[in-house]
Amino acid sequence: MSEPPLITTRGLRKSFGDKEILRGIDLDVHAGDVVCLLGPSGSGKSTLLRCLNLLETPDVGEITFAGKRVRPGPDADTHRRQVGMVFQRFNLFPHLTVLQNLTLAPREVLGLDPAAADTLARALLERVGLGDRGQAWPHELSGGQQQRVAIARALAMKPRVMLFDEVTSALDPELVGEVLAVMRGLATEGMTMVVVTHLMSFARDVGKRVVFLDGGVVVESGEAAGTLDAPRTERLKEFLGHLV
């Protein structure tokens, strides 16, 4: 029958100081799914995403990846290799060229030899439409180009899932499309993705499922288009209403 999920969280809780940000999150992400996380600012979307690759350590609850329990500590580095992440503010390494941004982790973490890492990086740059910018420095690129490099950099580790945290929020409107196009392409190729976004059209068209977070809990979740067109809870209705 149906395969077990690639990622699960059960009863995930996380506090900063005395503020409880995540208050018991259960989430299933199946291989090939595109799950869009929606919710008002401060609802804990980033925190949840960062728990999935252990950039944050959950206080309570468990995470599994490919059937295995994920724990902080020495195994966290191994886990992170398989989970790509793209940030709102790109976070490219400014002291490295675009190509070096892509080859760093494959060489240092996976032990690829320089030639192999180079070939891999060039292919990925080609794929995000920046095949000719390998020798450029990050600051010489537009925001949209930098974000595409950041996606390619994450893909260079051949991750099994990609996490996107509001990756178009810092971009000028005219640069949003080129980044979304790359993400759309990834989804089409069957990449498993968890996407925090405020772009409802993207969630509806590309998302397979949406998960609506508010006050640190999952208020509503379901198939993307159906849920967005006919929300069952007042809070999601209100949230979507505010966005229009």
Next chain:
Amino acid sequence: MSGGTWGTFATEIPRALAWTAALTGASLALGLVFGLLIALLRVGPWKPGRVLSALYVEVVRGIPLFVQILYIYYGVGYLIRQWHVPSPFLSATVAFGVCYAAYIAEIFRAGVQSVDRGQSEAARALGLTRRQTMRLVVLPQAIRNVLPALGNEGVAMLKDTSLASVVTINELTMMGRTITSLTYEPFLVWTVVAGCYLALTLPLSWAVRRLERRLRVRAAAHHD
């Protein structure tokens, strides 16, 4: 004004300059290596290391450099005299290195903390270990940011090597004392000594300021 004084300068200045340069270079190298180690302990995950390095910085910064030099050459030198005759050059290098390491550690620490947290998060998200992240992502940016501050430490160190005359190293200041006692022309001698220091420090300070400007321009480009 005697021609003999100028003749003495002609042979002694190159020798003294060499000692000053050697002492500055060796002390700076030691201070940089030691300072980096202390800074890494200070920002690292190991609690005792953080405490010890903080303590080190406080203690060393609380003692005058002059006293540290005397402490190591005469004080520690006295303790170990039966095994080892203390060398003035080595003693002074250790004293300068140990002292400047404390200040340099603080500079490195500030440099590491000036690197955006997003940088190490991006590196960790790619699967790099803590150490790899520090070595390959954070430190290169931190060091670039603090190069001017390190340059200033180098200039300060160069001037402070004049204190080494107290342990009989024949650097510029010691040379001045020696020649004065031979020629009785203190004004001339100390003017020349001061000029020698200026000839070294002015170009260095100028180079540091130039570097600072260049880095500022580049930083502006990064944050456009």
